[in-house]
Amino acid sequence: MTKNHYGKCHICGKEGKLTFEHIPPRKAFNWHGAKVYNGFGALSRSQGEAAKYFNSQQGMGKYTLCQSCNNNTGTWYAQAYCDFAMDVIRSLHAIKSLEHGSVVNFKFHDCPKLQIVKQVLAMFCSLLPISIVQRLGFDKLLLERDSNTINKELFDLRMYLTPFQNGQIMCGPTAFKYKNGDSFETLWVADIGVYPFGFILNLTPKEPVDWGISIMDMFDAGYDEKYNFELSLMYLERTNNAFPLPLMFKELPDQQQ
Numbered sequence: 001m002t003k004n005h006y007g008k009c010h011i012c013g014k015e016g017k018l019t020f021e022h023i024p025p026r027k028a029f030n031w032h033g034a035k036v037y038n039g040f041g042a043l044s045r046s047q048g049e050a051a052k053y054f055n056s057q058q059g060m061g062k063y064t065l066c067q068s069c070n071n072n073t074g075t076w077y078a079q080a081y082c083d084f085a086m087d088v089i090r091s092l093h094a095i096k097s098l099e100h101g102s103v104v105n106f107k108f109h110d111c112p113k114l115q116i117v118k119q120v121l122a123m124f125c126s127l128l129p130i131s132i133v134q135r136l137g138f139d140k141l142l143l144e145r146d147s148n149t150i151n152k153e154l155f156d157l158r159m160y161l162t163p164f165q166n167g168q169i170m171c172g173p174t175a176f177k178y179k180n181g182d183s184f185e186t187l188w189v190a191d192i193g194v195y196p197f198g199f200i201l202n203l204t205p206k207e208p209v210d211w212g213i214s215i216m217d218m219f220d221a222g223y224d225e226k227y228n229f230e231l232s233l234m235y236l237e238r239t240n241n242a243f244p245l246p247l248m249f250k251e252l253p254d255q256q257q
């Protein structure tokens with residue numbers, strides 16, 4: 001019944017049969033139907049055409065990884081991410097009301113930071129062309145279980161909290177032009193919203209994104225090392241969930257400390 005998908009694996013680059021990668025991992029609340037947008041699809045919809053999205057019965061994800069990469073990332077990184085997400089979901093349930101711009105402080109214990117952040121990158125690999133995955137070195141990083149070698153000059157990875165009713169949103173790399181003094185700069189970002197988290201991958205780190213907080217220091221951890229640490233995450237709502245674009249958040253109320 002299921003049709004075979006062939007192509008290049010988004011992590012190792014090998015050509016062959018592709019398997020369905022759940023984004024986020026299935027255990028982290030990902031078993032409902034979901035819409036997957038790519039940046040271009042979202043753009044064309046905002047220009048009045050129907051977006052191309054993949055309405056998945058299997059939960060959110062894409063056929064982007066070979067069996068081996070899917071199994072390895074699943075075994076090496078996914079469980080830590082799921083535990084981390086469940087921790088945050090439990091804490092959020094104790095909070096009566098969250099408003100756009102609220103900052104919530106979380107304390108984590110015995111947390112394998114590197115495994116979690118590598119799972120986040122594995123999710124982004126499904127959205128990125130393999131050429132970009134290789135340029136950023138995400139392929140080498142993910143194929144080697146213990147590696148934490150990454151060039152921090154090439155990207156910034158940021159994190160925030162996303163509403164439950166948003167569903168799951170994937171925005172592939174999208175270019176934004178904005179005016180900076182007399183010149184126009186281009187920002188190139190991808191965004192994944194997967195309750196309870198949202199992640200922003202800024203591929204032009206010289207043009208900083210202010211939304212969320214950077215989690216680049218999680219790459220300093222060792223694979224087997226567990227940490228106690230705190231994280232202050234801002235809860236952000238989007239201006240439009242129907243055709244999501246990266247960074248399309250509501251304006252913040254008067255900046256609090």
Ligand SMILES: [Zn+2]
Nearest residue numbers: 009012066069
């Ligand atoms: Zn592969």
